[in-house]
Amino acid sequence: MHLLVCGGTGCNASRSQEIAANLKSSLKDNGLENEVQVILTGCFGFCEKGPIVKIMPDNTFYTEVKPEDATEIIMEHVVKGRKVTRLLYTDPENKQHVADSKHMGFYKKQMRIALRNCGYIDPQNIEEYIGADGYAALAKCLGEMTPEQVINEIKLSGLRGRGGGGFPTGLKWEIASKNHADQKYVVCNADEGDPGAFMDRSILEGDPHSVLEAMTINGYAIGATIGVIYIRAEYPLAINRLLVAIDQAHEYGLLGKDILGSGFNFDIELRYGAGAFVCGEETALIHSMEGLRGEPTFKPPFPAQSGYNKKPTNVNNVETYANIPIIITKGADWFNKIGTEKSKGTKVFALAGQINNVGLIEVPMGITLREVVYEIGGGIKGGKEFKAVQTGGPSGGCLTTKHLDTPIDYDNLLASGSMMGSGGMVVMDETSCMVAIAKFYLEFTVEESCGKCSPCRIGNKRLHEILEKITKGNGTMEDLDNLRNLGRVIKDASLCGLGQTSPNPVLSTIENFYDEYVEHIKDKKCRAGVCKSLMQYVIDQEQCVGCTACARNCPVNAISGEKKMPHFINTELCIKCGACIEKCKFNAISIC
Amino acid sequence: MAKVKLAESKINKIKEICTSFGNKPGEAINVLHKVQGEFGYLPAEVQEVIAQELNVSVAQIYGIVTFYSFFTMTPKGEFPISVCMGTACYVRGAEKVLDEFKRELKIGVGETTPDGKFSLNCLRCVGACGLAPVVLIGEKVYGRLTPDGVKDILNEYRS
Missing domain, CATH: 1.20.1440.230 (NADH-ubiquinone oxidoreductase 51kDa subunit, iron-sulphur binding domain)
Incomplete structure (x- = not known):
């Protein structure tokens, strides 16, 4: 039996480390420490209901677990075999408890390829990754395939860059492979700067070896011997897990000289970003790696011709890399059957905003926005009206009700005036202006x-x-x-x-x-009530009972009135902070 | 900016860090990360020593420090407060929370309270979007914060 505890940043912030520690000590108290394993995994994706504890093999999914709940989980579930009902997920529609995560609306329509190992394995243990078919792709490439065959397989798969641009990955590799030089580089772009997107970090935290393996395959395919991961300094947990993973890969002969006895040498180092959104652009990223200001330069020359240290360089994003090993092991034909005609595979989205199920989701390309918002996302918070979804972050645009049934892929999003971007998906309701x-x-x-x-x-x-x-x-x-x-x-x-x-x-x-x-x-009106200059606060004289709560909480003393008599707002003094509305228990204050 | 005279030991520490990176100009960002980790911020005097060691102009180092938001030239408070202004937090009311911090502490974004206790900053997405709006104080994450809760949290640190 395995107890999987989410160790992603969100759950970590809600004390999941403590939960894991308490589970372990409670197991020890019952003499079960050798029978049952507690594993701190990567992100499960369902951040809304975190921290998550999942029990395998029966797939029991406990939500919003507190460190104090650990003993009960061990005593009831592990020792007596009874599920702790109060911690199970409740289906918002029929109010029934759902024990098995496979039956949860949030997971039903998802298809986890890039996130295949997140939430299943211990990211700090290379043996668990190997146990999940890890490094099999690398062995296949080095042992049975020529670099050309590897590139061809990626081309056939139809994989496109997941960082936002959507450039065909196989083609990118081919261009880099055809430029000859004494030294070439493979770079992983982990400078996730898009506010509201955190899939790259989740992959690095939950499955760092998949990225290392893919970069090594990339190096073999284009003839590079050095890989660099450019990662944000703001991601300390991900950095830490990568460093552990790199050390383990060295230990197992999967990085370094003569990998798996093939004669191929490859090594990976880290470079730290320092907070500049523009460094997501590959030329800017390369300048930043060289220790300069991260300013972009004109293309051509493309990095594939002259990149890091003026040598041919192939830059791919974390999520793109996470797809590579499984494409090699399962084959391009398996991968290119998923998705739409021009967008193959799946895409990870960070679902956030005014939606019930906030979290990280992975869905096949071609799914509709309606399925994402209403089935996976569980609808709009508080039963409000759906207004728009912003995709692509600061580079993207808004999709509205008329796009709800458009299949999501690179080209449809562009045609709707937005873009895939790195995969931020922020849902907005009528309260957003x-x-x-x-x-x-x-x-x-x-x-x-x-x-x-x-x-x-x-x-x-x-x-x-x-x-x-x-x-x-x-x-x-x-x-x-x-x-x-x-x-x-x-x-x-x-x-x-x-x-x-x-x-x-x-x-x-x-x-x-x-x-x-x-x-x-x-x-001069803001219907959402967001633009302060356009609003006026008014107290409804009929509704106000004169409880004085608003007047006492007004930071600028703009509200006056006798006790038990209707109050008034002096609009000259009012700074429109909204404190009065929050305090009024009688819904007597409105914005107009 | 007021000149800070660097103690001999500090200068030696900076030199030591530069040497550990082979005094290579290409390592400037790594050096700055390390030095900021050591001192908490990067005042002009520190940049001068780094420039000298890496054999580049002070302007180049200054250019890098001011380009990247992670580097700061002002000391942070004892308890640095960072309000997440990522999109998810924004649509769930992060701005109101930020306004409340400003009002409570009587400082603006990027400033430090006169007693050096708190500094206030915005950051972009900690990735805990499920807990939006999120505020970090030091390493501790506070989620689902409302303007009402601000005072209580500050009081934890004030005593």
Whole structure:
């Protein structure tokens, strides 16, 4: 029997380490420490209900476990064989407890390929990875396949880059393999900077060996002997697990000289990012690896021709790599049957925002947004109305109700004015203001623009200023035209991917929520109640019982009134902080 | 900026770190990571020593320090507070939580309280989106925070 405890960042923050420790000591108290193993795994994905404890082999899925619950789990489940019902997941529709995770709505439509080992194996133990068919792909490549055959297999699989661009991975490898040089490099881009996306980190934390194995295969295929993982310094847990994994791989002869007796040498080192979104762009990333400011340069030359240290370099993202070993072991024909015509395989999304089941999901390409939001995501929080889903982060756009039945793949997302991006999926309900969301992303871009090219540096700043003006209630209809024109110029004229996509959040919200922009401009109204300058707080004289809760909590003393008599808000003094609404128990305060 | 005179021992520590990376300019970012880990921040005087050791201009080091958000030139508080401003936290009300911290501490983002106890910063996505909105104080993660809870949390550190 195995007790799997989620050790991902979310659950870790909710004391999962302590849970694991308590489980272990409770097992010891019962003399079971040799029969039952407690394993701290990678992320299960269902972060909403974390911390998660899963019991194998019967697949029992305990949610929101507290360290204090450990003894009960051991005494009831392990010793007496009775499930601890109160910790089981409750189906929100029929209110029934679901014991087996396979029957949970969250997991039913998922297909875990890149995340195949996350939540199943101990990431700190290479033997568990090997036990799950790990390093079999590497052995197959080195023993039975030529580099050309490896590249061909990846090409046939139809795998496309999961970092956002969607460039065919096999083709990328082929180009790098054809450029001859005394030294070539393989680089893994683990600089996940997109706010709201955390799949790369989950893979590195939950299954670091899959990335090491894939990079080694990549090195063999293109003729590189050095691999570098460029990882954010903000991911200490992932860094730690990678370092442990690299050491173990060395110990087992799976990294270093003469791997598996094949004569092939390959080694992997880490480079730390220091917080710059633009470093996700491959040329900028390479400059950062060289110890410089992470500014992009013009392509060509492409990294495959002249990259790190001016040598041919192949850069792939973490999730792309996580797909490689299983494509080799199961074959391209298995992989290319999954997904849509031009987008093969699965995609990992970080589902977040106003949705019931926040977490990390992996779904086949071609699934519809409706299935993701309502079946996997369990619908909108608090039964509110679905408004939009933002995909692709600061480079993407919004999908709305009219896109709910569009199959999700690279090309459909682009056609809808958004993009796949790295896989952030933020769900919004009626309480989100689309103008404010566009402004939020622009704030991010303005801060993260490296400043090298003027369309991005100056243009985005101007876009942000115009949006600021609209949310303050000073916008004109002419501003809308300016936003559109300027947005197009920035997209056309910017040097790198950051600027070429940064106006997307603005352009797509204007396209899909034009009425909302017009309301801000003409009616000076924000229907979501987000843009403070456009709001006024009013106390309903009928509803107010004069409990004085609002007046006592108003930070600027803008509310006055006698006890047990209706109160009033002085709108001149009111700073629109919303404290009064939160305190009012009688729903007497409204925004208009 | 006020000049800080570096103690001899500190200068030697910086030199030691630079040497451990072979004094190579290409290792500048790794050196800065290590030095910031040692001192908590990277004031101009520290950058001068690094530039000298790696044989590059101070401007180049300064350029790197100011480019990356991870590097800071101001000392952080004893309890650094980071409010996550990732999209998931934003749509679940992180801005209101941030406003409450500003009001309680009477400082802005990027500032430190006069007693050196707290500093306030924003960061992008800790990846605990299931707990949104999230605030980090030091290494400790506080999830599902509301503006109401801010005062109580600060009081844990104030006593």
